[in-house]
Each structure stands twice: as C-alpha cells, then as structure tokens.
Amino acid sequence: MSDFQTIYNRKNTHSYKWDHVQTVFQTDDILPMWVADMDFKAPEAVNQALKERAEHGIYGYTIINDDIKNSVKNWVQYKHNWDIETDWLSFSPGVITSLHVAIQSFTKANDKILLQTPVYTPFFNIIRNGNREVVENPLVYNGEKYEIDFADFEQKLQQGVKAFILCSPHNPVGRVWTKDELLKMAKLCIKYDVLLFADEIHADLVFDGYTHIPMASISEEIAEQTITCMSPTKTFNLAGLQASFIVTTDRKKRVVINRELAQQGFSMLNTMGVIALEAAYESGKPWLTDLMDVLLEHKRYAKKKLEEETNGILKVIDSEATYLLWVDCSKLHIDDKDLQTFMIEQAKVGLNPGSAYGKDGEQFMRINIACPKATLEDGINRIIRAVNHLKK
Missing domain, CATH: 3.40.640.10 (Type I PLP-dependent aspartate aminotransferase-like (Major domain))
Known part of the structure; x- marks a missing residue:
C-alpha cells in the first residue's frame, strides 16, 4: 500500500505552493490548499x-x-x-x-x-x-x-x-x-x-x-x-x-x-x-489505484463535512474527476473580493478564488484535496469554524 498519510515538510524546497504564499496571499499564516500539485511523494518506482x-x-x-x-x-x-x-x-x-x-x-x-x-x-x-x-x-x-x-x-x-x-x-x-x-x-x-x-x-x-x-x-x-x-x-x-x-x-x-x-x-x-x-x-499503476481510493475518500469527507457542518451554507460540487473541489460560497452573501479576504484572514487557508477562472467563477473557491488526511481535516475545519463564526 502506498503512503498517502505521512506529512512532509515542503517549505524551503522552492515549492510554488508552499514557499510562494507570502507573495500571493500577503501572509504566511495560512494552510496552502491551492496550486494543483499533491503533497504526496511520487511513486517509489519513479x-x-x-x-x-x-x-x-x-x-x-x-x-x-x-x-x-x-x-x-x-x-x-x-x-x-x-x-x-x-x-x-x-x-x-x-x-x-x-x-x-x-x-x-x-x-x-x-x-x-x-x-x-x-x-x-x-x-x-x-x-x-x-x-x-x-x-x-x-x-x-x-x-x-x-x-x-x-x-x-x-x-x-x-x-x-x-x-x-x-x-x-x-x-x-x-x-x-x-x-x-x-x-x-x-x-x-x-x-x-x-x-x-x-x-x-x-x-x-x-x-x-x-x-x-x-x-x-x-x-x-x-x-x-x-x-x-x-x-x-x-x-x-x-x-x-x-x-x-x-x-x-x-x-x-x-x-x-x-x-x-x-x-x-x-x-x-x-x-x-x-x-x-x-x-x-x-x-505506476498500483500507486494510481491507491491514490484514487484516497481521493474518493477525501472528496466524500470534505463534501459531507463542509455541507453538513455549515448547515448548507457551503455547497460542494460533486466532482467526477481531479483532486480539486469547486465550492459554491454564494450563500455567505459577501462579494467576491471579500470572500477571498475572508478565506485568507478568517479561515486562514490559501485557496484559489473562483473569479480567477472567469466571471462565472465568482462566489466559488477551489480547494486542493490531494494532501494527507490530517492536512485536509485541518483545512476543512478552519473553513467551517470561520463560516460558523461569520453567521453568529
């Protein structure tokens, strides 16, 4: 079985995802869940x-x-x-x-x-x-x-x-x-x-x-x-x-x-x-088979938890492929720029703003779930806490 649970420190490896957060988000006090690469080691054969x-x-x-x-x-x-x-x-x-x-x-x-x-x-x-x-x-x-x-x-x-x-x-x-x-x-x-x-x-x-x-x-x-x-x-x-x-x-x-x-x-x-x-x-076939099992579990976990624990305020599109989740945040009723700020300053997660994908992406955020379960849980919980605090 491939290892998809170990948390590796990617900082100071010239990682765009981890070492570029200060430039992109104007803070390094966030959990990066944006750039579409994985926090998993490549197959051992590679x-x-x-x-x-x-x-x-x-x-x-x-x-x-x-x-x-x-x-x-x-x-x-x-x-x-x-x-x-x-x-x-x-x-x-x-x-x-x-x-x-x-x-x-x-x-x-x-x-x-x-x-x-x-x-x-x-x-x-x-x-x-x-x-x-x-x-x-x-x-x-x-x-x-x-x-x-x-x-x-x-x-x-x-x-x-x-x-x-x-x-x-x-x-x-x-x-x-x-x-x-x-x-x-x-x-x-x-x-x-x-x-x-x-x-x-x-x-x-x-x-x-x-x-x-x-x-x-x-x-x-x-x-x-x-x-x-x-x-x-x-x-x-x-x-x-x-x-x-x-x-x-x-x-x-x-x-x-x-x-x-x-x-x-x-x-x-x-x-x-x-x-x-x-x-x-x-x-790489066995590694990919294991990966897809992990991603399916992660997708189900993130969708269920985000939707249930925000009482439907967040809606996760049920993706058919990729390790990227597309999340409808429109029920927060905040404009697109404020939504980006909210995720950075209140949730303290680094996500891709939907507006980066065109005007039709406004009010959405993209989350990368290709990370160890502990990292995913941390990121999802940060978002839920921030959303629930905002509703009070």
Missing part, C-alpha cells in the same frame, strides 16, 4: 529511477526513444482504450506549452478562441498574450452540476471562432464529459471548421462510475480536427519535472507542430522528466 539516473552523474542531451514512446502508447491504450501510433507523438515541457504551440501554429493575431468558463486561468493568458481574442461559452450551473449551453456554443462558433480549447476533464468544475456531449461539440467544430485543442491532463484522475473518453478517439474525422495534450504530471505528481506529450493524428498538422516546437526551442525534454515519464507509465 523516485528509484531518478536516484539511479542521478547516481550515473552525467546529464547530457537525452533522446526520446522507442521504449519511451511505447510506454506512452501502452499507457493511453491501458487507461483510455485509445490505440495511438508512436508516430503521432510530439513532446513538450507541459500542456500549457503545448497549447501555446498549437495556438501559434494554427491561428493568427486577432483570431477568436473559445473557452468554456469558468476554466483554468492560464488558458486566458496564453490566448491574450498571443494577441488572440477570448470568446466565452459559459457553462450552465444548475445548482448541482455544470452542463454545456449548446445553443450558445454554436452561436459563438458562428461568429468566426478559429479554435476551441476543450478542458476534459474540466478544471475547475470537475466534469467528465459524456460521449454524447463530446460528439455534439466535435460535430459543431467540424461544421464550422473550428480546430479542437484538447487539454486532457486530468484524464487519469477519474472517479469510479465515470469514464474519460479522449476526444480524438471517437472517430477519424474528429481526430483530424483535434490536437490532444496529455501528461503524467498531474497523475503522478511530477509537475516540476516538466514532461508532456501531444497526440496529432493528422500528419500535416503534426509537421507544423514539430516545426513550431523546434522554433520555440522545445525539441527535447530534460533528462529527469524523460526518466520519470517512462517509470510512471511502466510501473
């Missing part, structure tokens, strides 16, 4: 492989050979029942890098790119920093879960959208899109000749009862319209090692992507990232 490589002591340029490509191919087949070819693979330091490359490769200045908000903050940045225009298709929150407004989706595509960044599974709302939903989106993109850039970095972190379907796996026609971005980094807590891959079935598009990667200086991964990727995909 750590052992990295140790062995470090003992070798020479860190020259490192190739991505057929063994590594086959590790990716086999993992995608095992986890998502998608039979990809190794020739379809390109590699980059991260999914955001991959999306940036896709945007630079297939759109031009002032082009419109569609997002389904509230959505992962860096999507806005890579679009705007590239002098493209963000077009929003707000997801519809029905009080329990989020759904797609397909009438609005089609209307926005009709306005000349050139590309659509699909977040699947969705961060932060935790949806795992059904095959019907994916098909409807894909058919509309094909109808209006809109490229699909699929961020599927959370694909491996899906709870029982739900199935992640890679958009490009549905049909050859959809695959030719889609560029898929995946990575082991969220799955196995390897974000700092920077290793991801792009799946592009269309040869002409793949040539363009590889040329853009080379022009951007991303023709090679770092040595440790390559080692970690291969070790995780070859030997």
Whole structure:
C-alpha cells in the first residue's frame, strides 16, 4: 500500500505552493490548499529511477526513444482504450506549452478562441498574450452540476471562432464529459471548421462510475480536427519535472507542430522528466489505484463535512474527476473580493478564488484535496469554524 498519510515538510524546497504564499496571499499564516500539485511523494518506482539516473552523474542531451514512446502508447491504450501510433507523438515541457504551440501554429493575431468558463486561468493568458481574442461559452450551473449551453456554443462558433480549447476533464468544475456531449461539440467544430485543442491532463484522475473518453478517439474525422495534450504530471505528481506529450493524428498538422516546437526551442525534454515519464507509465499503476481510493475518500469527507457542518451554507460540487473541489460560497452573501479576504484572514487557508477562472467563477473557491488526511481535516475545519463564526 502506498503512503498517502505521512506529512512532509515542503517549505524551503522552492515549492510554488508552499514557499510562494507570502507573495500571493500577503501572509504566511495560512494552510496552502491551492496550486494543483499533491503533497504526496511520487511513486517509489519513479523516485528509484531518478536516484539511479542521478547516481550515473552525467546529464547530457537525452533522446526520446522507442521504449519511451511505447510506454506512452501502452499507457493511453491501458487507461483510455485509445490505440495511438508512436508516430503521432510530439513532446513538450507541459500542456500549457503545448497549447501555446498549437495556438501559434494554427491561428493568427486577432483570431477568436473559445473557452468554456469558468476554466483554468492560464488558458486566458496564453490566448491574450498571443494577441488572440477570448470568446466565452459559459457553462450552465444548475445548482448541482455544470452542463454545456449548446445553443450558445454554436452561436459563438458562428461568429468566426478559429479554435476551441476543450478542458476534459474540466478544471475547475470537475466534469467528465459524456460521449454524447463530446460528439455534439466535435460535430459543431467540424461544421464550422473550428480546430479542437484538447487539454486532457486530468484524464487519469477519474472517479469510479465515470469514464474519460479522449476526444480524438471517437472517430477519424474528429481526430483530424483535434490536437490532444496529455501528461503524467498531474497523475503522478511530477509537475516540476516538466514532461508532456501531444497526440496529432493528422500528419500535416503534426509537421507544423514539430516545426513550431523546434522554433520555440522545445525539441527535447530534460533528462529527469524523460526518466520519470517512462517509470510512471511502466510501473505506476498500483500507486494510481491507491491514490484514487484516497481521493474518493477525501472528496466524500470534505463534501459531507463542509455541507453538513455549515448547515448548507457551503455547497460542494460533486466532482467526477481531479483532486480539486469547486465550492459554491454564494450563500455567505459577501462579494467576491471579500470572500477571498475572508478565506485568507478568517479561515486562514490559501485557496484559489473562483473569479480567477472567469466571471462565472465568482462566489466559488477551489480547494486542493490531494494532501494527507490530517492536512485536509485541518483545512476543512478552519473553513467551517470561520463560516460558523461569520453567521453568529
């Protein structure tokens, strides 16, 4: 059984999550539950492989050979029942890098790119920093879960959208899109000749009862319209090692992507990232199985406790994937800025404000539950005490 209960001190390790809180929250007197990495050690097979490589002591340029490509191919087949070819693979330091490359490769200045908000903050940045225009298709929150407004989706595509960044599974709302939903989106993109850039970095972190379907796996026609971005980094807590891959079935598009990667200086991964990727995909299955059991228990605990012990003031969206909880705080009846201040100064927890994911995220907070149970209990209790004190 993997160890997900030991509390490790991550301070003074150059951790963005733990060592950057003073800058982000203007205090270090908080419990950080924000950045989407885990407070768990990576699988032992990964750590052992990295140790062995470090003992070798020479860190020259490192190739991505057929063994590594086959590790990716086999993992995608095992986890998502998608039979990809190794020739379809390109590699980059991260999914955001991959999306940036896709945007630079297939759109031009002032082009419109569609997002389904509230959505992962860096999507806005890579679009705007590239002098493209963000077009929003707000997801519809029905009080329990989020759904797609397909009438609005089609209307926005009709306005000349050139590309659509699909977040699947969705961060932060935790949806795992059904095959019907994916098909409807894909058919509309094909109808209006809109490229699909699929961020599927959370694909491996899906709870029982739900199935992640890679958009490009549905049909050859959809695959030719889609560029898929995946990575082991969220799955196995390897974000700092920077290793991801792009799946592009269309040869002409793949040539363009590889040329853009080379022009951007991303023709090679770092040595440790390559080692970690291969070790995780070859030997990480048991660790991931244990992790998902822990995350399911954590999700149930946090949802039940936050809702019951605040008498329904807080509402936790029942996530279908990821280790991120999306919490509806609207019944606190405080504005968005004051909500952020409340969580920092009264609850003393560092969370991601929902407004960071677009206007539709206002009155929500995002909580990272990928931490030892004792840490989670501490954070949840801090929030409950603060909420209940506010109600008095």
